[in-house]
Amino acid sequence: MMKFRFRRQGTDPQREKIKQELFAFSKTVEHGFPHQPSALAFDPKLQLMAIGTKSGSIKVYGAPGVEFTGLHKDLSAVTQIHFLPGQGRLLSLLDDNTIHLWELVVGASREVGGVKREGVVSLQEVGNYSLPGRPGIESCSATRVTVLLLLRSCDLLCIGTEGGGVYFLDLPRLSLKDTQTLLQDQITQSLPDDHRCGKSLGPVESLQEHPQRAGKILIGYSRGLVVLWDLSTRHAEQLFLGKQQLESLVWERSGSLFVSSHNDGSYSVWPVVSGNTYSHQPASSTIPYGPFPCKAINKILWRTTCTGSPVLLYSGGMQRASYGDRHCLTIQRDKDHVTLDFTSRVIDFFTVHSIEPEKEFDDPSALVVLLEEELVVIDLQTPGWPSLPTPYLAPLHSSAITCSCHISSVPPKLWERVVNAGRAQQGRQRTHRSWPICGGKNRAPPPRQQELLLTGHEDGTVRFWDASGVALTPLYKLSTANIFHTDCDPSDDPQDPSSDPDMQQEEEEWPPFRKVGCFDPYSDDPRLGIQKISLCKYSNRLVVAGTAGQVIVLGLSDDRSAHLVDVSVVDLLQDREGFTWKGHDRLEPRLKPAPFPPGFQPLVLVQCLPPASVTAVALHAEWNLIAFGTSHGFGLFDYHRRNTVLARCTLHPNDSLAMEGPLSRVKSLKKSLRQSFRRIRKSRVSGKKRTIATPTRKIQEANAALAEQEEVAPVQRRIEPRSADDSLSGVVRCLCFADTFLRDGTHHGPTLWAGTNSGSVYAYALEVPGIGLGRACERGGASESSVCVEAVLGKEIQLMHRAPVVSICMLDGRGKPLPDPYEASQDLAIAPDMTNAHSVLIASEEQLKVFSLPKVSAKTKFKLTAHEGCRVRKVALVVFSSTAQEDYSEHTLVCLTNLGDMHLFNIPGLRPQVRYNCIRKEDISGIASCVFTKTGQGFYLISPSEYERFSLSAKVLTEPLCSVQLDRPLEPTPASDGTTTQPQANGTRKNQLGQAEGQTEESLSSLSSPVLDTPLDSPLSCADLTIDSTGEITVEDVRDFLTTVDEAENNLKNISEEEGRPTGILIN
């Protein structure tokens, strides 16, 4: 009935307009390293690099901040990418044998943050082509594309196939030149008789254009034959009768010789002397890592330098027995020989070198190696070939990410000190070369504020990232491992081995391995893993808590220091009997003073017992307090006075699971999953590049079969209310400090709140010396004598539905969230309203509820699960600024559910505002990793190595805005019939095509009814969205609304009775 009332009332257009000015959803940029890269290309003219992935996305990178992303319509792996140099076009070859042409085009001008932005360049697909199968012949194998060659003139594409034929495509129209097709028969005819053995030449393995004479291409066949083919005269100019299975070919710059690499680990140099039709033997043939059997050299590059001797770069070729499992790339020049030893597979590599035809030498300046898990750039001009730090594409997952934390508007002072600490870390050896890939121009305005993203890792490190802009740049790395005594040598500073190559290089070793890259997924001790991070940006206090119950308080220092860390042990079981901890041991702190480099240095280590993983931390630097919770209880520690204020056990007597460590059952399942994935990946790796198809397809088939099986045997779900003795009910889920009214309505003071997995909330009133003086006086100055912090249990709330408490936060008298510590006292934020009654917002997995304080009575609530069948996973209070009015903003509760939806609610009314689909509901790790900024942006992991950045705010968004100087006009080719829908990369195509790409009309309609298929009688349907849509919420409005809830409900009831509706039966 209420609903009908509201429907009659209709949506309030004014409120709708305000909502449009506040909220807009878009996925803006992907940070980190693309998951499962499969192809690499470089445009030397535009200085752009492209990376293709197995999920069918293409990412183009230039100077830091310049990024373009495209996603193929099919989710096939990108196997090759080729730039049309200088044109801003590129060709991609997919695993499904299709060739796609992409273009950088100027997108439609659109409104971003209230400012019209024009000329934003984006990557769009403009055409595609797939080779027709030859009639009568098994199409897919014969015309399966093995290699592509784009001529320098950029008007012809040569396609080598599995069947040995070479086809020619006209560019950019992508039309086949039938007459030019070169089949194997033509080549075999010109072979000398003694080389004709009746067998085919094998697939085309390599196509290379003559560096000097246009129109001549080198065709290498798998069985070893190499042909120099003249395109204009259509005849084989020279034949090189190699007998070794061919892997790759490369021309020398002058065209006087070429180099071939072979699958026995050898490479051969072939002189090209005109007039000599047949070459039977190469000039030289070398097996660098022989004489024992070696693996194939997959790719070889030969670059000339002005100093004389060429640089030879090749991947693979390692001795099969001893180093067959290494992922290596060799750089060789004269006597200099380095074998780069990577931690993951080499996908592809290229050199950045001069391309001007008038220059005599290549003079490579940098080597760029794309590995499966990271990008490594080697400076080839500095002696010793050091690696360059990458400004983007950082491997976030160099050790698995275990948690993350975002700090908005970092004070410049802290920023500077963190940056300096990071610089000091990178240490002595630091090349001064600039980043070699510097195409395009970043036109994004400089960030208004500095933002830090902190990631906690499995190996006990916390990494600080510059998240202010499009490029996520590493700033500083903090390691907590050296506080503890671990199995590995604790003095071994776990810095990038790449940064000190001299140490790694041992003279006597052959091959001369050098460890490069920082991807190291194997943690020495999983107990070191970081679970929770909290940073006070004003006092530079950092709290880091880990898997073995360690809570570390750190302070920022600019000087190196060696000191002993104070250790305090807190027993959270509180002598509860009958419990024995069966999980892992605590980490042993070091007994000797450890050296700590400049940066964050540990002050106190608080060790929880039992050493279960820390599940929640809170820091209040103004009061010098930290609170921490595990699955057994929570504690409060005064790090200034170094004493434990409180320890409270939250265990339920029947809880047995709590006694097993996190490394037991659950972990083992995860581990086995990980192992099986590794096995799958291994099977893919072992094959050749183009045979990727088979295992993938097999997996897909298996998945399909699995899906069918699931249909046959349906899953069952038990319907039972949550009971008190559900397992892990004592897990502390959230902790919160607040200066609010807990005792009575007139005196506020420090409080601590803790919420558990079973819907219990504990509220403690704290006595902090020097804080809350009013309270002390009122007590007759009794607390003046006590110098210790005291905690008194004030209230316990048991939520009836017993769902885990996800978040607790206080709202001031105006219904606004309380500011962070120091913000109010140092005039950094608007002071909270302490004159009117506060309230507490408790978000459980099932409900959002606002209670009045100090008398905890329910004021407003929203039962999300009962209505939507989804559960709350993450909650954040966010300020949304309006695009229209400069000074207008609203505090909004953002709520991420287990279905990956973002629900936005106003506070304290808890009326649903908008809802967006954000993360796929199957992407559990994505949902679990989501972190919000204070201004309406957020990050979540789309793969172990990538954060997707999204924005819910219409005003605040960080997205790539860049331009590229091209040889051609930046309009889309007319041939493309407006197929400009551009799905997002990395398989997130499910998401709002319209909304994401800023088509104004689309986003308009999507705002007014965010999800069209919402059932009409759902409380989230559009009609209900504007229940209190009375325009701006002023202070008075909020207060009115709060105080008259009951009245309003009574009114409703009266209405219902007047209408003769029965109130006897309620369906809730």
Add this chain to the structure above:
Amino acid sequence: MVLSAVPRPNSQSGSKMSRQQQQQQRTPLKVTDTVVEVKSKFEAEYRRFAVKKNGPGGFQEFYGLLQTIHQIPGVDVLLGYADVHGDLLPINNDDNFHKAVSSANPLLRIIITKKEDEPVVFGTNSLQRRKKGLGLTGLRTPGAGSTHSKNRTGLMIGMPQNFRQVSSIIDVDILPETHRRVRLHKHGTHKPLGFYIRDGVSVRVTPQGVEKVPGVFISRLVRGGLAESTGLLGVNDEILEVNGIDVAGKSLDQVTDMMVANSHNLIVTVKPANQRNNVMHRGSKTSMGNSGSVGSAGSTGSILSHDSPSPASQSNPITASNSIAEGDSDDEDDDGDIILENDSLMPHDSHQVTDSNNVNLNRDSPTNGPHSSTVVRPLPQSVSLPSSVGASLSDSSMTSNYNRNTAHTASNRQESMREDGTIITL
């Protein structure tokens, strides 16, 4: 009002009635027709007197009379009588008092017990032994006797005020005949809801023809669970709505979460797999009812609580949609969060507390209707039914749990109050 789902008690009581009539005809009358001889027992004392058979007055009158006769004014007592089968049945309203009087043959034996004493157990077979001594066995048919002694131990019959509604079929008048809307009440009972749901394929008839759509079905009932004991839900029943919200397009996990979130007061609309037990509300007026409740006893012959459907609900069909809207705005009993407050902090102003208490009681009473008394009760009291005894045990263990949590606080000033339909213990 009906209870199509549990036909058994109906037929049983029917047969009982006919037997009584036969017995009455056979019994020679020793006294005049107009008077019934009464023998009442309180503790060790007996009193004999007579009441008029035709106009015995009301229950209150009789209750007062007994108090005077036994000289126990002001003592709260429970009345029971021995019926012809030797069952000890309660007298606590006009109806069962009249029934008792009319079934006296010829003696009406009243047994009075103090309320504070051990709760008296009413039930069939409860007077088996005593009956023999009183020579009542001769009155029983041999067949009935054998069933009593062999097949059944006595059925427990609880006091009506101790009954709690556990389930009902609602909205019969507005739903299609093929659908059933079942309300399961779980006011902290020990009994599990006791059912499982699964994914499945549902067949819908559309203008385009038969269409297969994914659906959610009940896959299993737990023995002894609430769902099974009500008999209102069955395996393979398709779930259409949960508390008024259509489950179409929702995943199994979503539906699970919705049900769990509503588990304190779960209303499921199902399309029963077995369509033969449907309520035929077009056919017979008498079987049409808005609220029928079924006792929760061991499912073999529960006692029926004869609630008459409220006139309001009969005249005004409740639609699912408005129910949701109300559900949203209203704070119902299922949602009471428990707040424990420490004494060492300042106590609250008690005036405010009672004020809001009253307001909320007023607000709640119309919604809860005839069941408000049971619904409002913070902790269900001990009931004579075996299952409910367990329930109350679990409740008390719950409270003790909370108390234990705050055991270190000096003294818990416990005061029961209600606010927004919640129970708040101070």
